[in-house]
Amino acid sequence: MTQHAVDLAPPIALPAGVRRRLTSAELAGLAGLGAIALLPIPFGSFGFFVGQFALVYAILGLSVVVVTGYAGLVSLMTYSFAGIGAMVTGVAMASWGWPFWLALPLAAVATVPVSIIVGVTAVRLKGLYLAIATLTFADALGETFFKWSRATGGQTGWVVSRPKPFVSDVSYYVLLLAVALGLVWMVTGLRSSRMGRAMLAVRTNEREAQALGINVYKTKLTAFLISGMLGGIGGGFLALLLKQVTRSAFQSPLVEATSILLVTVVVVGGIDRALGAFLGAVALVVQQQVFQGARFFFAYFGIYSAGLLIVFLLYRPGGLMQVARLQWRLIRARPRVGITVAVAIVAINVGVAWLFVRLG
């Protein structure tokens, strides 16, 4: 899948322990991130509302990056992990009166039993079969855990309130931005480590990985554990974003649809790069939320995201990360053309969204 991307991806910066200056590409990337972070401002409160969604999906996308992007295990149950996180956060806060900052770690840890069961399966199944198995797990969780009223609060679900000082949408957006970028930083770090490299190795060539002394079983299990925890954390933040979580979102068919959307998000962003989850979430979730209001256009979103997935898989398997790298090369080689194209792309997208919000 990433065959084309590999020629273009820059090697991972690995001079560990050596403090170095940022390269110009990294500075440009940081500037781009800063611009994205400020994006909600011209759109007012609606902008921050959408921004929060995009950031929660970015966190959930990181879960897919680890398990699918790094370890090559196609998991279509990420949103089930989010559901576990959301419900555990809900029960801890609404029922037991826990503060959010205690409920969140519990939400992450609560995914561990499920991760272990799925991880044990993942060792024995490959590719499509594993994908189908994870779909089945998602469905099974929907029929069991998410039907358990004590855990899910019944039909009405759990009503939770955001902790101070993150009550307003703007402040919660800022919190989510910090958390999402912090997790992006963490997942990026994982990539250049013993276990991260083992995951990348297992993804490409299990036999060679074994021949080099890598415990494939443990590697896959670790990928699922980290992925599940990230999903649980994302779910905790999702609960506070929605302020009320109900189980129907985590039951068939919504849960599968959302999990597949998450894979799409990450493929569009760049599946084996942590930052890709962030970019993909911005690109897709903003569209989804903007068009949510308009009935006709919401149907269009499904076609749009499916089409985008196929186009990226065929032409830019490295996702938006690859697009950004190519764009940066163009800017370096022919600054005037490159910058003009980049500005045009951003202007068209922001402009269309702005018009849509204003007119719709």
Next chain:
Amino acid sequence: MSEPLLEVQDLSVRFGGITALDHVSVTVAPGEIVGLLGPNGAGKTTLFNAISGFQKPDAGRIALAGEDIKHLLPYERVAAGLGRTFQHVRLFANLTVRENLLVAQHRHLSSGSLSAMLRLPAWRRDEERAQARIESMLDMIDLRAWETSYPPALSYGTTRFLELASVLSLDPLVLLLDEPASGIQQKEVEALGPLLRRIRDETGCSIMLIEHDMSLLLGLSERIYALDFGRVIAEGPPDQVTKDARVLSSYLGRTRRAHASA
């Protein structure tokens, strides 16, 4: 001869009705270079697979440094001191040459996922250690020019050398090389012999190799086992084995009929 480092006794592997290995016994002494000779389908690669744990034997014993390793998984055999390469080079195409070598440092590192995610000192020490080990490997097997290249961009010969560097990074006691010279340029084949001998001299590891390039195999090996139809048909120094009538008939072009009547 000193106590064997690798000892394979009466190893048998059957695929359905076909006996791929039939009571094969081979030994490798510490620091010895042993060649495996035999026509295609003789069972050489199957023997490697069984020794390295990728093929479950039906009977027999495999011991490394006196320890029975028959029940260990492939990655556990690496920890026990076994390293192997594959007949068809299998590398990580999505990782650079340098990253490929970093993957091979796995068993020498110990820091966990969380310390990497938080950039804790344990992770930092591990990475520094890995980088330092790679530097010496890049010098030993000359791969500096390709450090940041991806395997698909390398010549086949260079990928062979990268594979060799990867497996050497494991610090193996015994190195199993499955046709290291196949598909590479003559010039590289000629460099391979001295390199393998140097690797043996510098690291002290034993080498067992399968090779169809006769001048390389005969020039390098101190002892040779000849296999045919899953059985060891001859064993001894190269000049002796190549004169063996059964080896000549099976491998060097005599007809099967002659073999049967011999």
